[in-house]
Amino acid sequence: MIILHNESFINRDEAKTDIEDRGYTFGDGVYEVVRVYNGEIFMLEEHLDRLQYSLGEIAIDYNVAEKKLGDLLSQLILKNDVVDGAIYLQITRAVSPRKHHYPENSVPQLYAYPLDLSTPEKEQKEGIQVTLREDLRWHRCDIKSLNLLYNIMVKQYAHQNGFYEALLYRNEEHVTEGSSSNFFGVKEGRVITHPANNYILNGITRIAVQRFCEELNIPFEEKVLSLKDLNTLDEAFITSTSAEVIPVVKIDEQEINGGQVGSVTKQLLEAFKNKVS
Numbered sequence: 001m002i003i004l005h006n007e008s009f010i011n012r013d014e015a016k017t018d019i020e021d022r023g024y025t026f027g028d029g030v031y032e033v034v035r036v037y038n039g040e041i042f043m044l045e046e047h048l049d050r051l052q053y054s055l056g057e058i059a060i061d062y063n064v065a066e067k068k069l070g071d072l073l074s075q076l077i078l079k080n081d082v083v084d085g086a087i088y089l090q091i092t093r094a095v096s097p098r099k100h101h102y103p104e105n106s107v108p109q110l111y112a113y114p115l116d117l118s119t120p121e122k123e124q125k126e127g128i129q130v131t132l133r134e135d136l137r138w139h140r141c142d143i144k145s146l147n148l149l150y151n152i153m154v155k156q157y158a159h160q161n162g163f164y165e166a167l168l169y170r171n172e173e174h175v176t177e178g179s180s181s182n183f184f185g186v187k188e189g190r191v192i193t194h195p196a197n198n199y200i201l202n203g204i205t206r207i208a209v210q211r212f213c214e215e216l217n218i219p220f221e222e223k224v225l226s227l228k229d230l231n232t233l234d235e236a237f238i239t240s241t242s243a244e245v246i247p248v249v250k251i252d253e254q255e256i257n258g259g260q261v262g263s264v265t266k267q268l269l270e271a272f273k274n275k276v277s
């Protein structure tokens with residue numbers, strides 16, 4: 001496997017991270033997972049915009065355009081013969097002695113490499129069950145930060161208990177998103193999802209779904225759902241780079257649409273497949 005480290009391409013076994021990389025000591029960095037279809041990055045510009053946003057919010061001095069990051073990622077895809085798959089990319093602030101404040105003159109460290117990823121076809125077809133968990137994350141979920149401890153804790157809970165995903169809520173009035181996905185409800189033909197603010201990550205697939213809704217004349221509404229609202233949904237689904245669109249047919253014990261995949265969800269999944277095929 002060939003790895004991109006800053007602006008150099010190296011072999012997997014030459015890639016060594018320093019123990020004082022702030023990504024290790026503080027989780028001081030941000031990341032992206034980009035999907036590759038037919039050798040091309042899906043929604044590259046949107047990923048680079050979000051990456052620049054995350055970097056800016058934690059004041060890591062790295063200019064995506066100046067570094068020609070898009071070109072470097074294209075080269076990485078070619079060097080690894082990625083046709084259908086994904087690239088993981090992370091940028092940490094610096095390698096620096098462990099002091100909490102940001103070091104001066106820091107040199108950000110970028111690593112990018114291919115991920116093994118397969119489309120969850122069965123789940124897309126049959127739908128999944130999710131479990132509700134309290135959202136105990138911080139209040140800056142808009143930053144795609146390396147700090148994923150709570151996300152992995154609830155994912156593990158879901159996994160151990162036979163659920164595909166944990167659906168998070170802050171309180172009875174406020175359902176946010178999945179542990180690694182955005183959540184959508186469908187009610188009377190309208191697609192409803194959490195506003196893109198500090199309580200969720202503004203998913204790239206979420207943006208894609210918003211565009212499909214516009215193209216298909218499906219009303220798209222950004223609104224906070226309550227736990228009670230979940231019981232009245234006609235359909236539900238999650239989205240993410242790896243999941244694309246996956247129908248949710250059961251939330252804990254509560255079936256949605258009698259446990260069947262709904263027609264609006266099907267339409268959006270089909271639009272997605274057409275776009276990337």
Ligand code: PDD
Nearest residue numbers: 033179180181182201203204205240241
């Ligand atoms: N996660 N919300 C959270 C908390 C996420 O971690 C993700 C994606 C999303 C969906 O974003 P996108 O559509 O851009 O993938 C929403 C990635 C895939 C991950 O951590 O592997």
